[in-house]
Amino acid sequence: MRRASIKDIARLANVSHSTVSRALRGSSLISPQTITRIRQIAADSGYRPSAAARSLVTSRSATIGVVVTSIADPFAAEVVLGIEDAADQRDYSVILANSNAQPDREMRVVRAFEERRVDGIIVTSSRVGAVYAELLSQTRVPIVLLNNQHPSEFMHSVMIENLAASRQATQHLIDLGHKRIAYIGDRFGCQSDTERFNGYQSALEGASLPIRTEYVGYGNGTSEGGDAAMSELLALPQPPTAVFCYNDMTAFGAMRAIAARGLRIPADLSIVGFDDLFFAQFAAPPLTTVRQPMRDMGRLAVESLLHLLAGTQTEPNLKMPGELIVRQSTASPQENA
Amino acid sequence: MRRASIKDIARLANVSHSTVSRALRGSSLISPQTITRIRQIAADSGYRPSAAARSLVTSRSATIGVVVTSIADPFAAEVVLGIEDAADQRDYSVILANSNAQPDREMRVVRAFEERRVDGIIVTSSRVGAVYAELLSQTRVPIVLLNNQHPSEFMHSVMIENLAASRQATQHLIDLGHKRIAYIGDRFGCQSDTERFNGYQSALEGASLPIRTEYVGYGNGTSEGGDAAMSELLALPQPPTAVFCYNDMTAFGAMRAIAARGLRIPADLSIVGFDDLFFAQFAAPPLTTVRQPMRDMGRLAVESLLHLLAGTQTEPNLKMPGELIVRQSTASPQENA
DNA sequence: TAGGGTCATGCACACGTTTGCATGAGAGGC
DNA sequence: GCCTCTCATGCAAACGTGTGCATGACCCTA
Missing domain, CATH: 1.10.260.40 (lambda repressor-like DNA-binding domains)
Incomplete structure (x- = not known):
């Protein structure tokens, strides 16, 4: 019927x-x-x-498309929670698409969004390159990028304040008395990585500590990458006493590598992460990390998008502050270290 | 233009x-x-x-609505990843909605889905009661429930084989030599909890071990609940030597309570979880748990839904096997225990 | 009582697509 | 040369909603 x-x-x-x-x-x-x-x-x-009939005549769909690399990524999930929450409050629906960082999938996603006439698109943590950015900019749908890894001035964006937060995290290690502080980054050199590394560097310079290239490890944002990079650091003749990791997943991997060698955290090594994923508090020991206000960032992205839709003037590039959460994975270095 | x-x-x-x-x-x-x-x-x-124009005349939207309690729940996120993946392969889009277990939100979600004329709905891990189930059944949209907590014969469902998996997990502890085995469940007594408890009970009976009521703790599926329930178990005159937890989150909480008292896992206590969340392998120690094939369950839910749409006859109630993953949180009990 | 003004409602078109049916152009058989 | 058949294409209606404009009823004023 x-x-x-x-x-x-x-x-x-x-x-x-x-x-x-x-x-x-x-x-x-x-x-x-x-x-x-x-x-x-x-x-x-x-x-x-019927939303379809209505959108046919109003040419608005009350729908926003969200692209994530993978919704199984806890960071993305928290962001999407914030997005959906804010969207729901304004009677917008959310169409979710995983890109899996596959270019062909990205294309299909954008095409599907265009066919569904989404009113706007939010892209989180995109790592895909210039081609994709160009594709996105060609579609006439308003776009907000969240922690995007390819700077593009013409789009709106919500970003974490990487530099200040990383400087603060590194300073925390310096304040504890560490002098041999390593950084495990992301070998693909995305923008977040560059900025976080700059914060690390800036803090060391401020404390007149040398930047030692052998203390700069290269992960890939996953626990496996952190594990491998940490293993290399531990094999150095003079290993670091503290490590600042690009993100929590990297830190989890690093912690596993440390435990595998029978070393203790924070007695032998201090570890700092970035993100404050839900699980950071359950790590052994609970991880000191920089909290990103993920849900708020999602909500803000929606608000920014709606401003874009309404044509109201707003600051196009929003920066959110990070917050250092000190737990038990950091301590002063041992005397004999 | x-x-x-x-x-x-x-x-x-x-x-x-x-x-x-x-x-x-x-x-x-x-x-x-x-x-x-x-x-x-x-x-x-x-x-x-224009998908809107097309769906207006075909009265199909090529869209499926997915309701989760919270996408920030890692279990839900993995399921949704599987759903979106399978949907994408068939050129379906996914509209995501978080219920937050709030009744009014549930109502809005279903209403929004109806207005958007979704072709089908997948509801995961719903805990909401009979009223909601009735509401759902009134909408004429095909529905597939995934790990639903309120049995309703007239709907299609995908479930984990709780009984067999729990029996196997408990048997693992029995095989290690444990005799004082506790269970931390979910106080709200949802269907998964009942079935998992039955599996626990059945394994104990098979080994002629007594079911001691003081060894049945009540959490609520969160780490806080696990923490509290474990604390009570540890306060018993004769605490258990092993605990089977309703899910991984409960287990993480239990592990925290154990660590807080200076006890060691698995030397003093063995812990088994359920779900195999991504983080289970990073727990301290890595958690022995029952793996749910979350992504496959999501994919299967989509296939089941599409069968329902196509009118092809299929088994309406699918059961997926769990898999016991033995890690380092379980060992034989100490002699003096 | 005629004219103007307000208020509530209806008419008809538009949005962009799919699809049953009609149409027109050839080709082939008688 | 006419009839029929096939093939490619066009016509027009339909899906369900929003909205500019017309319409009709009623009231008020002169």
Whole structure:
């Protein structure tokens, strides 16, 4: 059986379908009694307006498309939670797509978004290159990038304040008395990595500590990468006493490599992560890390997008502050180290 | 500027818009030359068919709605990854909605799905009660429940084989020589909890071990719940030597409670979880647990839904096997225990 | 009582697609 | 040369909603 349409309601109420349309939208053209009467009938018959028909005539879909590399990435999941929450409050729906960092998949995703006429797109932590950025910019849909890894001035963005946060995290290690501080980054050199490395470097320089190239390890943002990079650092003749990691996943891998060699955290080595994933507090020991306000960043991305849609003027490039969360993976270095 | 429509393409190609429609869909009514010519023109002008217009006439939206309690829940995230992957392969899009277990939010979600005329709905790990189930069953959209907590025969479902998996997990502890084995469940007594408890009970009975009520703790599926329940177990005059937890989050909380008292895992206590969340391997020590094939369950839910849509006959209630993953959180009990 | 003004409602078109049916052009058989 | 058949294409309606404009009822004023 067909779903009830606006015309069915009109027949039941002995009015024209335009009156029903206006009544349901609360138009001031319709008398209050008619409005309540029609609304009652609509509710009784379980009427649901067709979003497709509406968007066909209004050319707005009340839908935003969200691209993540993988929703199984806890960072992305938290961001999407914030996005969906903010979208829901404004009666927007969220279409989710995983890119898996596969170029062909990215293409399909954008195409699907265009066909569905999403009102806007939010892309989180994209690592895909210039080609994709160009593709995105060609589509006429407003776009907000969240922690994007390819700077592009013409788009709106929400970013974490990488430099200041990394400097603070490194300073924390310096304050504890560490002098041999390593950094495990992301070998693909995305923007976050560059900025976090700069913060690390800046803190060391501020403390007149040397930047030793052998203390700069290269992971890939995953635990495996952190494990491998940490293993190399530990094989050095004079290993570091503290390590600042590009992100928590890298830190988890590093911690595993440390434990595998029978070393203790923080007695033998201090570790600092970045993100404050939910699991950071359950690591052994609980991980000192920089908290990214992931949900708020998601919410902010939605607000930024809606401003873009409404045409209201706003700051296009938003920076959110990170917050250092000190737990038990950091301590002063041992005397004999 | 308006997006190019099928009529714009028709004008460019000097044909009627119906010919364009058929050509793009590859109808055999249109000559091959015309098809390639029209497709070329459409590609050149960046034409994207309007999903809204199409779904208006076909009354199919190529969209499935997914309800999760929270996408930040790692279990839900993995499931959704599988869902989105399978959906993408069939050219379906996924609309994601978080219920946060709030009844009013549930209502809004279902309403939004109905308005968007989703072809089907997948609900994962729903804990909401009979009212919601009734609401769901009233909507005429096909529904597949994944690890649902309220048995309802009339709907399709994908479930983990709780009983067998729990029995196996408990048997693993029995095989290690444990005799005082506790279970930390979910106080809200959802279906998964009941089934897992039954598996635990069945294994103990098989080994002629007594079921001691003081060894049945009540968490709530979160780490806090596990922490509290474990604390009570440890306060017993004769604490257990092994604990089987309702899920990994509960196990993480239990491990924290154990560590807080200076006890060691697995020397003093063995712990088994359920889910095999990504983080289980990084716990201290890495957690022995039952793996749920979360992504495959998500994929299967999509296939089940599409069968439902196509009207093809299939098994409505699918059960997936769990797999015991033995890591380092379980060992034989100490002699003096 | 005629005219103007306000208010509530209806008419008809538009949005972009799919699809049943009609149409027109050839080709082939008688 | 006419009829029929096939093949490629066009016409027009339909899906469900929003909205500019017209319409009709009613009231008020002169």
